[in-house]
Amino acid sequence: MFRSAAFRACSSLRPRSAQVARGFSTSRCIRSDAYVPTSLDTFTEEEQMLREAVRRFAVDVVGPKVREMDENEKMDPSIIKGLFEQGLMGIEIDPDHGGAGSSFTSALIVIEELAKVDPSVSVMCDVHNTLVNTIIRKHGTKEQQDKFLPLLAESTLSSFCLSEPASGSDAFALQTRAKKEGDHWILNGSKMWITNSYEADIFLIFANIDPSKGYKGITCFIATKDMGIKIAKKEQKLGIRASSTCTLNFDDLKIPVENVIGSEGKGYKIAIEVLNEGRIGIAAQMLGLAQGAFDKAVPYTYQRKQFGQPIGTFQGMQFQIAQAAIDLEAARLLTYNAARRKEEGKPFTKEAAMAKYWSSQVAQRVSGSAIEWAGGVGFTRETGIEKYWRDSKIGAIYEGTSNIQLQTIAKFIEKEYS
């Protein structure tokens, strides 16, 4: 099933081993492949092949560009092209529409492996696959699927446009309005914090067609940039700086009536549903990020000597490293457990919220510790460790803040116990 992505990824990659160790100083051993899961035997052979292929793409192709993209706050177009060429932008899209026809777990593996090297590239792939592609696969008409899925799988980056200046956590208080005029909808309003929007050409936009109905007026539209979507501002951020985040303005944006996704007034349900899944994607991103920081810093602790011995052999360091390894294992179990539940058709909303919350916390903790384990060099931009820590902060904010995840979990507990 999944063979096409793994095959495409494996066959077109040429490992360049010299670049593997580039991230840190050349004399120090960095093994981005240091972690091989032994306690989790639930991955299929195909999933493991995919992991290996994506790891090679991430290390060999993305790795050499990470620092430059971060410093320039710009995604290199060759990385976007590379992701499409490797079949990593249509992971769950049916092969008839140009995708790999693979599983949700496979998407998470891709997101996790990319995040080990660059969380910016990871979130670009995540939003495109787990939000936009999923909505069109699940709710698009045959005509919409025939028209957009091949583009999304093969060439065209996309954005998910829900948040606005005045509606973040309270997303369904959105102010963007849509009015029907003949065979078009006319959209007016603006969206804020939209990932991928600087490079994207396909946009899913949530707008209210009847504010008197409250959230039941929210409708999902599919639009293309050439319809007149304007980028008002590109944010300068603390982390994931290569991932574009923009404010978009819609001034009488004209969208054909056939571009409503699902049906009128169903946008709320579509967004809630996809964000429940999407949160597992962010959990995978944060898990990969934390593992990437761990893999960079820990080998250094066995090479760097102070007081006549490797710093990693002092008990004070050993215990911190062991604690981080436990945190990582728990994040991994929560993330893939939530994914498997979703795939098996079991309820997973609470588990997804737990996975996202925990992985975000672990990402901050482990990447913060990794800086300290490497001492002064960990604090420099040369090592790339500090970037993981900057990038980790976003995990507690997007696709529902940590407070919102706790609120979701608490609601389930109340239902179960009251």
Ligand SMILES: Cc1cc2nc3c(=O)[nH]c(=O)nc-3n(C[C@H](O)[C@H](O)[C@H](O)COP(=O)(O)OP(=O)(O)OC[C@H]3O[C@@H](n4cnc5c(N)ncnc54)[C@H](O)[C@@H]3O)c2cc1C
């Ligand atoms: C880099 C980046 C990329 C993003 N990408 C996208 C994207 O592609 N598409 C998109 O639609 N959106 C995107 N977002 C928006 C993101 O989902 C929102 O920023 C997030 O939902 C939080 O909204 P807010 O920023 O308005 O914060 P607010 O909602 O104002 O929250 C501020 C603080 O108040 C707390 N808070 C709010 N309500 C409650 C409550 N009921 N109980 C307890 N605490 C509460 C929050 O937890 C938080 O700590 C992105 C944001 C960023 C920063």
